[in-house]
Amino acid sequence: MNTQELIKIEDDYFINTFTRQPIVLDHGEGVKVWDIDGKEYIDMFAGIAVNCLGHNHPALVKAIQDQAEKLIHISSIYYNEPALIYAKRLVDKTSFDRIFYANSGAEANEGAIKLAVKYTGKSEVISTVESFHGRTIMTLAATGHEHYHEPFKCILPKGFINVPYNDIDAIKEAITENTAAIIVEPIQGEGGVNVPDIDYLKQIEEICHEKDIVFIVDEVQTGFGRCGTLFAHELFDVKPDIMTMAKGIGGGVPMGAILATEKVAGAFVPGDHGTTFGGGPLVAAAANAVLDAFEEENLLDNVNEVGDYFIEELKKLDKDIIADVRGKGLMVGIELTKPGAEYVDKLREAGFLINCTADKVLRFVPPLTITKADIDKFVKALDEIL
Ligand code: PMP
Secondary structure, eight states: OOHHHHHHHHHHHSOSOOOOOSOOEEEEEBTEEEETTOOEEEESSHHHHTOTTOBTOHHHHHHHHHHHHHOSOOOTTSOOHHHHHHHHHHHHTSSOOEEEEESSHHHHHHHHHHHHHHHHOOOEEEEETTOOOOSSHHHHHHSOOHHHHGGGTTTSOSOEEEEOTTOHHHHHHHOOTTEEEEEEOSSBSTTTSBOOOTTHHHHHHHHHHHHTOEEEEEOTTTTTTTTSSSSGGGGGTOOOSEEEEOGGGGBTBSOEEEEEOHHHHTTOOTTSOOOSSTTOHHHHHHHHHHHHHHHHSOHHHHHHHHHHHHHHHHHHOOOTTEEEEEEETTEEEEEESSOOHHHHHHHHHTTEEOEEETTTEEEEOOOTTOOHHHHHHHHHHHHHHO
16 A cells, blocks of 8 residues: 555544654664655654664664563563563662553553552642643643643543743642642653753752652653653752653653652552553563663763754754754754744655644654764754755
């Protein structure tokens, strides 16, 4: 079938949700992907910050193949070695003490909020305007986009309060006797690559400690090296009570996790939470391979070096249409003075995959293996197109 015929299947059969780009992707290698017509693209989007090792990294492919031949799935009522080994490896790299696996970012955030509610016995959660925490009913309530809430207002749980991002006074005003948790992205992704003031998270941490409120960082997008440290909250020198992650952690397989301190984690008892697929052997084997690559391939050095170079090169673009260039590591955005959708199309036609978020922000979250030479090609194309 050709592209038009395949896309028509979506039109005829799918529940209408995504507005997709009109290409059918077929295979990838490193930072490149090809569509079914053989057209090549540099992937500046990495499946929304997922394919941290690039596409089809040989060690990741091999780990998945080897594990698939041994055991793909067992019930989570039994132990499996890859998930146990990974738990120890990951937790030991953080300030947290315990882990629970999930299949997606939304599911990790659901579990995190449940844990905070169980720990405190309270029922209010503060989140930020323009934040994104997921599409399930509870994470939708936490997500700070009014227009996503609108059709579901009648069923959204009460107790979620959205306050402006990077505004500590707004948080102080929103806190009540009944506040269970504050959930924030260390850098907002969907909201437009918004980097907060350097002391924002520290101040949240202090308030949370003072009032015994659970401090949750949502590292689903910022995590796994994207911002130049394994987790972005490390940049702000804080120790949250809970961290959620997904996306990059599995390098492309559906893997997520909730990490918590001993104190907070202890609130859950058997029966409080569960999952059929979370931390299954296949995805855990993949996650171990991703972690191996981080340890063996100096990925964080690459993120910092190429990320800084990328931002510098973008800042050199002298265009009236550019209102701001911002980001950290390889999570980078350009805010335009007008809606950006047409530039996404033009760049795709020129062989580069990006997306536009918050209407006017062109967002770039490429594989963490991207090189300066790839960046040069992209910036040249962007320069011409803008
Ligand atoms: N949190 C953040 C910060 C995200 O960026 C996203 C997805 N864009 C999610 C949660 C939800 O993740 P998922 O789509 O895997 O449920």
